[in-house]
Amino acid sequence: MAKETEIKLRVSPETLAALRDSSLIESRRCQPWQQRNLLNCYFDTAEFSLAGAQVALRIRQDGEQLIQTLKTRGASVAGLSERNEWDWYLTENNLDVEKLTDDCWPETLKELDKQTLSGIFHTDFTRELVELCWQYEGEEARVELALDFGVVRTSVQTEEICEMELELRQGQPEALLELAQELANEFALMPCDISKAERGYRLLRPGSFELQVPMAELTADSTMDVTTYHLAMQLLSNSQRLAEQYRHSAQWKLLEQWIYSLIQLRALLTSLGQIVPRKSSNELRQMLDELLTSWMPVYQAAEQEGTRQHAVEQFAQELTQVRWGQFSLRLALWLHQQAWKKQRNERAKRQAQAPLARWLVRFLREELSSIPLSDYVQQPQLLTEQLPRVERVVFWLEHARHVLNIAQLDAMLGSARKLQQAILQQDEQALRQQAASLWQNVACRQIMNS
Numbered sequence: 001m002a003k004e005t006e007i008k009l010r011v012s013p014e015t016l017a018a019l020r021d022s023s024l025i026e027s028r029r030c031q032p033w034q035q036r037n038l039l040n041c042y043f044d045t046a047e048f049s050l051a052g053a054q055v056a057l058r059i060r061q062d063g064e065q066l067i068q069t070l071k072t073r074g075a076s077v078a079g080l081s082e083r084n085e086w087d088w089y090l091t092e093n094n095l096d097v098e099k100l101t102d103d104c105w106p107e108t109l110k111e112l113d114k115q116t117l118s119g120i121f122h123t124d125f126t127r128e129l130v131e132l133c134w135q136y137e138g139e140e141a142r143v144e145l146a147l148d149f150g151v152v153r154t155s156v157q158t159e160e161i162c163e164m165e166l167e168l169r170q171g172q173p174e175a176l177l178e179l180a181q182e183l184a185n186e187f188a189l190m191p192c193d194i195s196k197a198e199r200g201y202r203l204l205r206p207g208s209f210e211l212q213v214p215m216a217e218l219t220a221d222s223t224m225d226v227t228t229y230h231l232a233m234q235l236l237s238n239s240q241r242l243a244e245q246y247r248h249s250a251q252w253k254l255l256e257q258w259i260y261s262l263i264q265l266r267a268l269l270t271s272l273g274q275i276v277p278r279k280s281s282n283e284l285r286q287m288l289d290e291l292l293t294s295w296m297p298v299y300q301a302a303e304q305e306g307t308r309q310h311a312v313e314q315f316a317q318e319l320t321q322v323r324w325g326q327f328s329l330r331l332a333l334w335l336h337q338q339a340w341k342k343q344r345n346e347r348a349k350r351q352a353q354a355p356l357a358r359w360l361v362r363f364l365r366e367e368l369s370s371i372p373l374s375d376y377v378q379q380p381q382l383l384t385e386q387l388p389r390v391e392r393v394v395f396w397l398e399h400a401r402h403v404l405n406i407a408q409l410d411a412m413l414g415s416a417r418k419l420q421q422a423i424l425q426q427d428e429q430a431l432r433q434q435a436a437s438l439w440q441n442v443a444c445r446q447i448m449n450s
Contacts, residue, residue: 236331
């Protein structure tokens with residue numbers, strides 16, 4: 001068994017061609033470019049049992065060589081994936097189920113009749129690859145860079161493959177992210193953790209693609225450092241998958257959720273005080289503000305005629321620019337390096353170790369006390385200036401209210417969400433109603449008086 005660590009980056013055909021001549025790639029190239037034609041057949045049962053167990057099984061033909069591969073899904077964020085992989089060389093182009101023994105075969109598939117496995121889709125593509133070598137933090141990093149162009153095909157549908165893969169051969173995973181980030185400064189790269197196998201299943205079953213990664217398991221005793229890391233990882237992963245699926249399907253609700261994930265990331269980064277020094281997140285917040293400046297008007301104009309069709313065109317244009325890839329990869333590297341911990345003073349270090357429940361009550365009390373809701377009932381138009389605070393309150397109630405033993409928190413969240421929407425829509429009547437509703441909520445009063 002080997003562990004595969006890689007980044008997948010979706011690109012346009014024009015970018016794929018330009019990458020071949022990249023000066024950065026050329027400066028780190030330590031082997032000649034190679035080209036291969038790879039023909040792949042993926043196997044599953046008629047009920048897609050392997051997909052349900054998050055397993056991919058294929059036979060790859062690479063020239064005269066035949067390789068049977070089993071992969072299990074692992075952790076993935078911002079296109080950086082880690083998964084277990086088993087390879088077996090074959091002498092015939094037929095699945096060898098005898099090789100799928102207990103040491104690699106998932107326990108959840110123990111009762112599966114392997115004789116029911118058959119080919120269900122193909123991924124055929126040309127791969128141009130080269131190995132890169134450079135020094136990263138005192139040791140050599142070696143990365144295989146592959147440019148893939150081809151097609152995923154089922155019996156009735158096809159989808160283009162056009163991507164760059166960076167696979168770690170030696171060194172630290174952060175080296176992959178740093179390389180990808182440097183390339184993203186020059187080329188429009190879209191971190192995209194959907195595998196070629198997932199694309200095949202998506203063609204067969206359009207609703208099979210998972211949009212949300214598992215929720216972070218936060219407890220009342222989780223430290224704020226742990227909380228920050230897990231929430232940011234989750235939001236970034238979700239935003240990547242939402243962007244990919246909107247690009248694929250153009251469903252409006254996916255774009256709304258993508259924009260909302262950016263709003264939530266901003267709320268997280270601006271709510272942590274000294275735990276995340278502003279200097280450490282300044283670049284990320286600037287990138288987020290630039291994205292939201294472009295996309296908030298679209299989010300707010302959802303019901304206007306032509307908005308949704310125009311949004312499809314605007315998103316396609318977004319993917320021709322570098323900023324989405326830059327932000328995604330910069331945030332991923334920041335998280336992997338836990339860069340917010342650097343240059344903190346002793347007080348900030350103590351705050352970072354505070355339990356989530358205690359920090360959250362204090363945070364909500366301070367934020368709510370800074371929003372004079374009783375005044376805004378009479379002057380609702382002034383609430384617009386409080387949108388960032390309302391966004392932060394909504395964010396923490398959505399993700400962490402379960403750690404507090406306070407009645408009516410769900411109702412408080414509902415009122416805060418409606419207040420947020422009323423501010424965005426500049427609806428004075430709704431602003432007045434929701435300001436009053438939040439002000440009168442039992443949980444809100446209890447928190448403010450604690």
